[in-house]
Every structure is written in C-alpha cells, then in structure tokens.
Amino acid sequence: MRSHSYDDVLSGPRKRKIPEVAAEAGLVVEEPGSGFCGAVVRLEYGNVVLEDRRGKHRVFPLSPAGFLLEGKPVTLVPPKAAAKPARTISASGSVKVQGLKARTARDSRIWVEGKHDAELVERVWGHDLRVEGVVVEPLDGVDVLAERIEEFGTGRERRLGVLVDHLVPNSKESRLVDAIHDDNVLVTGHPYVDIWQAVKPAAVGIRAWPEVPRGQPWKEGVCTALGWGEPYEGWQRVLGAVSGFRDLETPLLGAVERLIDFVTVPRD
Numbered sequence: 001m002r003s004h005s006y007d008d009v010l011s012g013p014r015k016r017k018i019p020e021v022a023a024e025a026g027l028v029v030e031e032p033g034s035g036f037c038g039a040v041v042r043l044e045y046g047n048v049v050l051e052d053r054r055g056k057h058r059v060f061p062l063s064p065a066g067f068l069l070e071g072k073p074v075t076l077v078p079p080k081a082a083a084k085p086a087r088t089i090s091a092s093g094s095v096k097v098q099g100l101k102a103r104t105a106r107d108s109r110i111w112v113e114g115k116h117d118a119e120l121v122e123r124v125w126g127h128d129l130r131v132e133g134v135v136v137e138p139l140d141g142v143d144v145l146a147e148r149i150e151e152f153g154t155g156r157e158r159r160l161g162v163l164v165d166h167l168v169p170n171s172k173e174s175r176l177v178d179a180i181h182d183d184n185v186l187v188t189g190h191p192y193v194d195i196w197q198a199v200k201p202a203a204v205g206i207r208a209w210p211e212v213p214r215g216q217p218w219k220e221g222v223c224t225a226l227g228w229g230e231p232y233e234g235w236q237r238v239l240g241a242v243s244g245f246r247d248l249e250t251p252l253l254g255a256v257e258r259l260i261d262f263v264t265v266p267r268d
Helices: 006-011 115-132 145-152 172-178 218-226 231-240 250-264
Strands: 020-022 028-031 036-044 047-051 057-061 067-069 072-077 109-112 135-138 160-164 185-189
C-alpha cells in the first residue's frame, strides 16, 4: 500500500492551469457551449466577436477558460498594446523625423556670415533644416548684405533670414542692418564677437573665452591664449565639442529659431 505525504493529503487534487492567449485578429477558436467556431474579428466591451467560415458573426464574453484552441481550453485576453517607439530628439531639441527623405529646397534661404557659422548651424539644426527644405549659405561678411539682397530678389515665397555676429547697439553690424528695409528679410544676431564665442566655455573645457586686445584678430588671439595652434585647429576643437543645443548660448539659439520660423511659416 502506497503511503501519502502530508502535502498530497492537504493539497488535494491539483487544478490544471488554463493558459491565457491574446485574442489577436484572425485567431481561430471554438466556443464549446454553442460549438461555434470562428476567427477573432475584434474585441468590444469585454466581449469577443468571432466570424465563421460563412461570414456569420457571434459575440461571446471573455470568460475564463471560455474557448477551445486546437481542442484545448484557453482564456482569451486582450492583446497587449504595442509599445510606441521612443521619440528621438534631434541636436536642436526637436523631435527627430524618422525615415526622413530629402525635401526639395525652398526658394527662401538663411544666410550666415561665414563658413564656421554655417557649419555650427548645420551641426545643431541640420535635421530641422532638411525637414523644412531650407538651405544655409555663408555670406562672407555683412558688408555686402544690401547688394546681395538686391541680387537675390526677395518675394512672398522667397524670403531671407540673416544671422549676424556682434549685433549690438552702435556696432558696424547694427548700422548695416538698420539700413535694410524689406518685409521679406529678417536679420537677427547674437552679441558675441564671433560664432565661436556663442559656444559655452564649459563645452570646450575652458572657464571663459579669453579677452582679445582691440586690433588683434579675435580667432588668432583666442588660439594664442589657449595654445590651440592655428585658427583652423581651434575651430575643429570648438565644433567637435558641440553635440547639441545645450552647448550653445541662449542668444544664438533664439536667433536661429526665429530665422527658421521666418523662412518656413507661411505668411498671410
């Protein structure tokens, strides 16, 4: 005679666990009470709608062990919602457009003073500009701004946004900008002597940008003070330190954002 353990006596007959199955559309199950066999069409109000091979629909509650799948009882449960893909943020802080395809360039343009300005704008706002189809072009100084605007030929769908360095009261740059009177041109700028200075010092590993004596070229003076070699070497150090908008000073961020809005938002 076989002896029984206390666990066997106390636990009694073991109940078989009924598996839960996600009620995905197209899953074929049978409702044993009615014998109705069909594919899941949808879920509604705690019920499942089945469709048989003749196209007939029946509604059944999602009760425990309420259906047979390949002859075995199952509990149908709502499918888990697919996780939404995580949003990717661009270097400018905007939501990155996935699967971006190049857009035909607009007639409108953004002009910046020089090559370094263009490269920094591309580093931070490049994704946004490609989404909007905006081309950034170096102006090679603002002394020729009025002539270049006249050559460009502005219009309602052909606007210009211009980013200017050292745009402070009574500067040469401010006087040149004040002479521009065109509703299709927006000139903004930042107070820094050069676009380098619009990069936060901490981003490039310094406490502050050096003071450069008047009359000395600013980039050369900075590189000499910091031991960065030639200006092209210093610029590679500065540009390489910028990974996103957080590495830039607020005045530059605001200026560029206004320009992008100006050349992309339709005007009445």
